[in-house]
Amino acid sequence: MKLELRGITKRFGTLTANDHIDLVVQPGEIHALLGENGAGKSTLMNVLYGLYQADEGQILLDDVVQYFSGPGDAMLAGIGMVHQHFMLIPVFTVAENVMLGHESTTFGGRLNLAAARDKVRTISARFGFDVDPDALVGDLPVGIQQRVEIIKALSLDAQVLIFDEPTAVLTPQETDELMAIMRQLREAGTAIVFITHKLREVREVADKITVIRLGAVVGEADPAATNEELATMMVGREVELTVHKAPAKPGAASFVVQNLTVLDAHGNRVVNNVSFEVHIGEILCIAGVQGNGQTELAEAIMGLEPHTQGVIELNGESLRGRSVRHILDEGVGYVPEDRSHDGLVGEFTIAENLMLDRANGAPFVKAGSLQLKHLAEFATITSKEFDIRSQGILSKASELSGGNQQKVVLARELSRELKFFLAAQPTRGIDVGSIEFVHKRIVATRDAGVPVIVVSTELDEVTALADRIAVMYRGSIVGIVPGDTPRQVLGLMMAGEVPAEVVA
Known part of the structure; x- marks a missing residue:
């Protein structure tokens, strides 16, 4: 027909x-x-x-x-x-x-x-x-x-x-x-x-x-x-699809997760006894088909999952059980997988969204008052640095394209001094040109000596960014492998099969 x-x-x-x-x-x-x-x-x-x-x-x-x-x-x-x-x-x-x-x-x-x-x-x-x-x-x-x-x-x-x-x-x-x-x-x-x-x-x-x-x-x-x-x-323009990055030069294991278990509202284990570590100056990608515990793992790290057991440490300090505010103040940057609901306030301006992590003190708030001059200067400089395309810093976040919304989230998180960076589905729903930009910023963060976790269901993204790859299946990590592991092997692991050459 x-x-x-x-x-x-x-x-x-x-x-x-x-x-x-x-x-x-x-x-x-x-x-x-x-x-x-x-x-x-x-x-x-x-x-x-x-x-x-x-x-x-x-x-x-x-x-x-x-x-x-x-x-x-x-x-x-x-x-x-x-x-x-x-x-x-x-x-x-x-x-x-x-x-x-x-x-x-x-x-x-x-x-x-x-x-x-x-x-x-x-x-x-x-x-x-x-x-x-x-x-x-x-x-x-x-x-x-x-x-x-x-x-x-x-x-x-x-x-x-x-x-x-x-x-x-x-x-x-x-x-x-x-x-x-x-x-x-x-x-x-x-x-x-x-x-x-x-x-x-x-x-x-x-x-x-x-x-x-x-x-x-x-x-x-x-x-x-x-x-x-x-x-x-x-x-509509030329795009560089290849992620150019030098080999990682990992330092100490500054972010550590041991025997982490997360229970859902019904008491089911959605993350099951997960352990891994991330070194200074490396990108660990967490791969898997959507729905295998990656979302809950990321939220547990950020203090958004109340029913957790195990160890989450950054530079020897425990993060498990701490508030989201405390975790952010400890130098953790976070890009949530759903930017519209969890990453931005749509009715706030670009400038207001850029200060959300730091709305409780200097330089943007002093004696309970918003310092509009400082905010405007910061937002203007940051918007230019992160190529946020808009009608101006007073534009509402909801008026931006998906790629520019994601740049606002990235700009907010990466414009402050970080000790650890977690990005969940960082390029979901954005155009190829914005993907190119996001990948470059993630690699630059690694090269600045920050341990990075990228959670992604896009295997092309995982293989392009990762120095090491942890594959999740039904709430567990079935293995952690080098970033250049063949796609066929990763595919088997995503289906729950662990090839003989992979040690879980």
Whole structure:
């Protein structure tokens, strides 16, 4: 089935998320829609899937104009979507999930689960998925859950499949398996729209590439194009993708974690007996698929997790059980993984956000009064140093792009004297140009003699920045390896397998 989008425009108030976008996807073609987070890719696909209604433009299937009032209409027309965050019920079986919303019944009015099981087996056999129709979805690995999403779409005879950032929660091996599945679907004649911001994956699997920036198509690219060429199209200027750093010269182990355990609200261990140390002048990256305890580990270090056991020390001084205020005052810099909720106050100005760590004393506060002159001078200099692009230091943080918001957080943390720096998902949701800047600042912090931890689910980022890598799986560290460890080995560790050459 041929898919064509003509002049699709979608507005949210004064924001134009999609600006007269044209796109054609042929049967048996993988068409990658490449762009940074916030470029408008997912909005466009939500229009195609019936979740949003376009303000202008047309959707055509085999040259016939379509009108979708909701996802049900899109599915009936032959469009399926594999979402970044799976739309599955964990306590249901695979067969129950596949038939959900499209239930068939037997003559007596009972659910026809046998037919759903047969459909799962048939599709699994055709594509080599090896999925048990009676398995509970909640018990399946993430990679298999994604196959269930694909089976669910194919069970409705989808001839156009949308994959929305499908590798975000996969290990490298699971990503490779997904690429193979996409090729199989292509060979079967399925038209595939592959939404991503990962250059490596686009070049590996795409037949055609359309690049979208700020809601508009900026051009088409050849899959043989270099990463640098694609990045330039995405950002609108030349970008240095390689992280240049000299070999680390580690000193003493100044940050130490021993036998750290974190319990959630139900008493479950989300971090389980974790131990490691970080040396002066090195970057330790903590890698793993999202949801394996990295978030809780970072929050425990910062005093944000109340139910902790074990040792957290900086230069011999205990941080565990201390307040966030105390930990920051001890010289710890922190970039939280969710800048909007935890890193910034959106209604505060850039200048006000830059002083949040130091709002309790000189030079910005004196005798309970805000020293506006000092703050303005500091904010102006710091904004220039960190290339924060705005209408001025009095602009609200909420008015900035994601990359500039992240620069505000970085500027606040790195503009004071640090003894330790922790950055969680430091480049999530920012453009390639901002990623380049953030990486340079992290390396510069290491080179200034500060021990650094970077928590990241982006394996390219981990391998680019790390001097050593600690891999987490289900709350535990399965091993700590050199920064140049092959991706295949890291992928196995992220899936819980420890190769023989790795010592946990």
